[in-house]
Amino acid sequence: MEDRYPHREIEKKWQEFWQKSKLMKMAPSSAKPKFYCLMMFPYPSASLHVGHGRNYIIGDAVARFMKMRGYNVLAPMGWDAFGLPAENAAIKNNVHPKDSTANNIKKMKSQLYEWGVLYDWGREISSSNPDYYKWTQWLFLKLYHKGLTYKKEASVNWCPGCRTVLANEQVINGACERCASQVKQKKLKQWFFKITDYAQRLLDDLELLKEWPERVKIMQRNWIGRSEGSFIDFKVEGMNKTLSCFTTRPDTIFGATYMVLAPEHPFVGEIIKGSPEKVRINDFLEKIKGQSSFDRQFGQVEKEGIFSGRYVINPVNNEKIPLWIANYVLFEYGTGAVMAVPAHDQRDFEFGNKYNLSLQVVIDDPGCDLEASSMSCAFEGEGELVNSARFNGTGSKEAKEEIALWMQKNNMGKKTINYKLRDWLISRQRYWGAPIPIVYCDKCGIVPVKEENLPVELPHSIEFRPSGVSPLQDNKDFINTACPACGGPARREVDTMDTFVDSSWYYLRFLSPDNAEKAFDVEMVNKWLPVDQYIGGVEHAILHLLYSRFITKVFCDMGFVGFKEPFERLFTQGMIIKDGAKMSKSKGNVVSPDKLIADYGADTVRVYTLFIGPPEKDAEWNDRAVEGAWRFLNKVWKTAGSLLKSAAPEIRDEKLIKRLKKKSNEVIKKVTLDMEGSFHFNTAISSIMELVNEIKSVMDKQAKIDIESGYSNEGKKDYKNLKAAVESTVILLSPFAPHITEELWQALGNKASIFEKKWPEYDELILKEGFIPVIIQINGKLRSKIELARGSDEASLKTAALNDEKIKSYLKGKEIKKIIVIPDKLVNIVLV
RNA sequence: GGGCGAGUGGUGGAAUGGCAGACACGUGGGACUUAAAAUCCCAUGGCUGAAUAAGCCGUGUGGGUUCGACUCCCACCUCGCCCACCA
Numbered sequence: 001m002e003d004r005y006p007h008r009e010i011e012k013k014w015q016e017f018w019q020k021s022k023l024m025k026m027a028p029s030s031a032k033p034k035f036y037c038l039m040m041f042p043y044p045s046a047s048l049h050v051g052h053g054r055n056y057i058i059g060d061a062v063a064r065f066m067k068m069r070g071y072n073v074l075a076p077m078g079w080d081a082f083g084l085p086a087e088n089a090a091i092k093n094n095v096h097p098k099d100s101t102a103n104n105i106k107k108m109k110s111q112l113y114e115w116g117v118l119y120d121w122g123r124e125i126s127s128s129n130p131d132y133y134k135w136t137q138w139l140f141l142k143l144y145h146k147g148l149t150y151k152k153e154a155s156v157n158w159c160p161g162c163r164t165v166l167a168n169e170q171v172i173n174g175a176c177e178r179c180a181s182q183v184k185q186k187k188l189k190q191w192f193f194k195i196t197d198y199a200q201r202l203l204d205d206l207e208l209l210k211e212w213p214e215r216v217k218i219m220q221r222n223w224i225g226r227s228e229g230s231f232i233d234f235k236v237e238g239m240n241k242t243l244s245c246f247t248t249r250p251d252t253i254f255g256a257t258y259m260v261l262a263p264e265h266p267f268v269g270e271i272i273k274g275s276p277e278k279v280r281i282n283d284f285l286e287k288i289k290g291q292s293s294f295d296r297q298f299g300q301v302e303k304e305g306i307f308s309g310r311y312v313i314n315p316v317n318n319e320k321i322p323l324w325i326a327n328y329v330l331f332e333y334g335t336g337a338v339m340a341v342p343a344h345d346q347r348d349f350e351f352g353n354k355y356n357l358s359l360q361v362v363i364d365d366p367g368c369d370l371e372a373s374s375m376s377c378a379f380e381g382e383g384e385l386v387n388s389a390r391f392n393g394t395g396s397k398e399a400k401e402e403i404a405l406w407m408q409k410n411n412m413g414k415k416t417i418n419y420k421l422r423d424w425l426i427s428r429q430r431y432w433g434a435p436i437p438i439v440y441c442d443k444c445g446i447v448p449v450k451e452e453n454l455p456v457e458l459p460h461s462i463e464f465r466p467s468g469v470s471p472l473q474d475n476k477d478f479i480n481t482a483c484p485a486c487g488g489p490a491r492r493e494v495d496t497m498d499t500f501v502d503s504s505w506y507y508l509r510f511l512s513p514d515n516a517e518k519a520f521d522v523e524m525v526n527k528w529l530p531v532d533q534y535i536g537g538v539e540h541a542i543l544h545l546l547y548s549r550f551i552t553k554v555f556c557d558m559g560f561v562g563f564k565e566p567f568e569r570l571f572t573q574g575m576i577i578k579d580g581a582k583m584s585k586s587k588g589n590v591v592s593p594d595k596l597i598a599d600y601g602a603d604t605v606r607v608y609t610l611f612i613g614p615p616e617k618d619a620e621w622n623d624r625a626v627e628g629a630w631r632f633l634n635k636v637w638k639t640a641g642s643l644l645k646s647a648a649p650e651i652r653d654e655k656l657i658k659r660l661k662k663k664s665n666e667v668i669k670k671v672t673l674d675m676e677g678s679f680h681f682n683t684a685i686s687s688i689m690e691l692v693n694e695i696k697s698v699m700d701k702q703a704k705i706d707i708e709s710g711y712s713n714e715g716k717k718d719y720k721n722l723k724a725a726v727e728s729t730v731i732l733l734s735p736f737a738p739h740i741t742e743e744l745w746q747a748l749g750n751k752a753s754i755f756e757k758k759w760p761e762y763d764e765l766i767l768k769e770g771f772i773p774v775i776i777q778i779n780g781k782l783r784s785k786i787e788l789a790r791g792s793d794e795a796s797l798k799t800a801a802l803n804d805e806k807i808k809s810y811l812k813g814k815e816i817k818k819i820i821v822i823p824d825k826l827v828n829i830v831l832v
Numbered sequence: 833g834g835g836c837g838a839g840u841g842g843u844g845g846a847a848u849g850g851c852a853g854a855c856a857c858g859u860g861g862g863a864c865u866u867a868a869a870a871u872c873c874c875a876u877g878g879c880u881g882a883a884u885a886a887g888c889c890g891u892g893u894g895g896g897u898u899c900g901a902c903u904c905c906c907a908c909c910u911c912g913c914c915c916a917c918c919a
Binding site: 773 | 833834835836837838843844845846850854857870871898899901912915916917918
C-alpha cells in the first residue's frame with residue numbers, strides 16, 4: 001500500500017504550480033518558432049464526459065510535446081457560447097441563458113483544470129460576450145458592404161407543435177426532436193452570405209491543404225458538388241417564353257421526350273393562370289406542399305407529377321414535348337427545370353413509365369440492343385449515339401463536348417458549371433445569438449447599423465415562450481430605434497445570426513482578445529496564422545471548416561489577413577463509444593471523469609484515453625481497462641522510487657548497460673516519430689511500457705548477478721545508467737501523464753518544470769550497435785533465425801543460412817532453385 | 833443510389849511487402865495472506881500431441897501478382913460513417 005502513488009496530492013500540487021507559473025502562456029517576444037495549437041472551442045453544455053475529454057487530452061499532449069520540442073506554443077481556449085440548448089433550457093427551467101452559460105463555463109473550466117489540460121487562459125474568449133459579438137456584427141457589415149450579404153425569401157423548418165423554427169439538427173427523420181410533430185416548410189425572409197461566390201476557390205484551395213485528412217477534403221468536395229454541363233433553352237409553345245434547364249448530359253438531348261418543372265418554379269404560376277387544368281394543378285401543388293421536405297429530399301416519396309397542359313420545343317429537333325410538374329425536381333438546384341431523358345436517366349425512366357410518357361433511345365448500349373418497348377431500366381452508360389441526326393456514330397463521351405459547343409454556337413444553350421453548394425442562410429428566429437446589425441426604415445429601406453454604433457446589444461430581459469417569431473420582436477426598447485441614414489423612426493432586425501458565424505472567425509480573435517478597437521490585430525494574426533494544428537471532431541468536417549475557410553478568403557480579399565487558408569494541419573479524432581453508441585447524455589451512457597479522477601487520478605484517465613486505440617478512429621470505452629493505465633503508472637512510480645530510495649541494484653553488467661541504452665534510444669525514436677507523424681499516442685505509450693518492462697527486467701537480472709557473485713556496495717551506488725533510463729521514461733511520458741512525471745522529475749533532482757526541459761534526441765549509432773536477428777525462410781516460411789553483425793554482406797548471409805543446423809535438416813535431399821537475400825533482414829531459400 | 837472507412841485471439845489493438853497477434857484488458861495457475869483485496873511471478877490464437885518434441889492451420893470470402901501478402905490488384909460479403917431524386 002505504501003508504494004502506491006498518491007495521485008490526489010501530486011495532481012493538486014502540480015495543477016496549482018502550473019496555474020501559478022502560467023506554464024502554457026504564450027511568450028509574444030520569444031525568438032522560438034511559433035506553434036499555434038488549437039482545439040475547436042466547445043459549446044458550454046452542462047458537464048464533460050470522458051468522450052469529450054479525448055479532444056482536450058490529445059490537444060494538451062500535443063501542446064506540451066511541442067513546447068518541449070522548443071516551440072513557442074499558443075494554446076488558447078474559448079466558448080462557442082451562443083446557441084439553442086441554452087435557450088431551450090431557459091424555456092424549460094426558466095434560467096436566463098446568460099446565467100446557465102456562465103455556470104456551464106465555470107463547471108467545464110474546473111473539469112479541464114482537473115484533467116491537467118492547460119491553456120493560455122489570459123486569452124479566453126466567449127462568443128456571447130458583447131466584446132466578442134460586436135466583431136461578429138462587424139463581420140456581417142463588412143460582408144454587407146462588399147455585396148456578400150443579401151436577403152431573400154427561403155424555406156425554414158417549422159414545427160407546428162412548438163410553433164417555432166428548428167435548425168436542421170433538430171429535425172429527426174422529418175419530425176421535431178422535442179415534440180415529434182411533423183416538421184413543415186415555411187417561407188420567411190432570411191439573410192444569406194454569398195458563399196457560392198467562393199465555390200470554385202473553396203474547391204481549388206483544398207489542394208493547398210496537404211496536411212488535412214483526405215476524407216475531410218473529399219467531404220468538402222462533395223458538398224461543394226461542382227458539375228460541368230449546359231443550360232439548354234426550350235421555347236414554350238404558344239407563349240413568348242423560354243424555359244432554361246441544366247443538364248450534365250447534353251449528349252442525350254435528342255432523347256429528351258418531356259420536360260419537368262419543380263412545383264416551386266415561378267413559371268408554374270403563369271401556367272395556372274387561365275389554364276383549364278387550374279383546379280387539378282392547384283390540388284396537386286397543395287398535396288406536394290404537404291409532403292415534408294425531408295421525405296421529398298430523401299426519396300421517401302414516390303415520384304408524382306401532373307401534366308401542365310403546355311408543350312415546349314426541343315431546340316435541336318424542333319419536336320414538341322409535354323411540360324410536366326413533378327415532386328422529384330428540386331427547385332434549389334440548377335434552374336428548377338430539367339429535360340427528361342427516360343431512356344438514359346433512371347429517375348426519368350421511372351417517372352415516364354408511371355405516366356406512359358414516350359421514350360427515345362439515343363445512346364447504343366455496346367452490350368446489347370436497346371429496344372424502347374422492352375427496357376426495364378434506363379441505360380446510363382457510355383456508347384455510340386443513335387437517333388441523334390448529325391451526331392449519330394459519335395461516342396457519347398465526345399458528344400457531350402461536341403453537342404454542348406454546337407448548341408452554344410447556335411444559341412440553343414450555353415456551357416456552364418453548377419455547384420450543389422447553396423448560399424449560407426444565417427438568420428435565426430432566436431434570442432440567444434448575435435443580433436443582425438440591420439435597421440428597417442420606412443423612408444430609407446434596409447439600412448446597416450454604423451460601425452461605430454456596434455455592438456447592437458442583446459437586451460437582457462426577454463420573454464422566452466416560443467411564439468414563432470424571434471423573441472426580440474416583443475422587446476419594444478430593442479426594436480424601436482433611429483434610422484442610421486435619416487434619423488427618423490425605424491425598427492431593428494429581430495433575427496440573430498447562426499452560431500456558425502461566431503465560430504467562423506474566433507481563431508483570429510485569440511491573438512488580441514482584449515482589443516477594443518479592432519476585431520483582430522492584423523500584424524499578430526499574420527505572424528501566428530495559419531493555425532499549425534487544429535484538432536476537433538469529424539462532425540465539423542463540412543460546415544464549420546467550410547465557413548471558416550470562406551470567411552478567411554473574404555478577409556484575405558479585403559486585405560485584412562495575408563493567408564488563404566486558416567488551418568494548416570487538421571486532425572479529426574474519433575468518437576468514444578459506450579455500449580455500442582456514441583457517448584451522450586440523451587443515450588444515458590456517459591462516463592463521468594470525476595469519479596475516475598478521484599479514484600485513479602487524471603494521469604490514469606489521460607493515459608488510458610490515449611492508449612485506447614488510434615485517435616482518429618472511434619473507440620469503445622472500457623472501465624475495467626482503465627486499471628491497466630493505473631497499474632502502469634504505479635509501476636513507473638515504483639521503479640523510479642527504488643532508484644530514489646537506493647533500493648535498486650547498480651547496473652554494472654556491460655551487456656545490461658547496452659540493453660538499457662539501446663532500448664531507451666529505440667523508444668525515444670519511436671515516441672518522437674509517433675508524435676511528429678500522425679499522433680500515434682497508443683503505440684507511443686505502448687513503447688514506453690516496453691521501456692519500463694525492460695528497465696525492470698534489467699534490474700532483476702542485475703540483482704540476480706549481484707547475489708550470485710556476492711557483490712554488495714551498500715550506501716555508495718553509481719546509478720548513472722539506471723538514472724538515464726528512468727529519466728528518459730519520465731520525459732517521454734510527460735506529455736501524456738504530466739503530473740506524476742513532474743513529481744518524479746523534481747524528485748530526480750531537477751529544479752525547473754519538466755516541460756521546460758528539451759525533448760531528448762536519440763542516437764542512431766547506438767541503435768545500430770550489435771547483432772541483429774536475421775530470419776531464414778524456406779519457400780517463404782520461417783524456419784530458423786540467426787544473429788549476425790549489422791551490415792554483413794550477401795555472401796556471408798547465404799553461408800550462415802546454409803550452415804544453420806536446422807536449415808541443413810530441411811535441405812537434405814532437396815534442390816535449391818534460388819536464394820533471396822535481403823541484408824540485415826532475411827534469407828529466403830527457394831526449393832525446386 | 834453515391835462517396836469514404838473498417839473487418840486480425842475471449843476483448844481493445846500491433847505489424848503497410850519480410851518473425852502475425854507488440855502493448856494492454858480479461859482468463860487460468862502459482863507466490864504472499866488466517867482470508868480477501870492489492871501486489872508479484874508463470875501461462876494464454878486454434879488443432880494434432882504426454883510434451884516446455886515436432887508439425888499443421890490461421891488476419892471477412894474467392895481469385896490474382898510475388899521468392900514471400902494482414903499489407904498490393906480484381907471480384908464479392910458484412911458492418912460503420914458522411915452525402916443523397918443534385919438532372
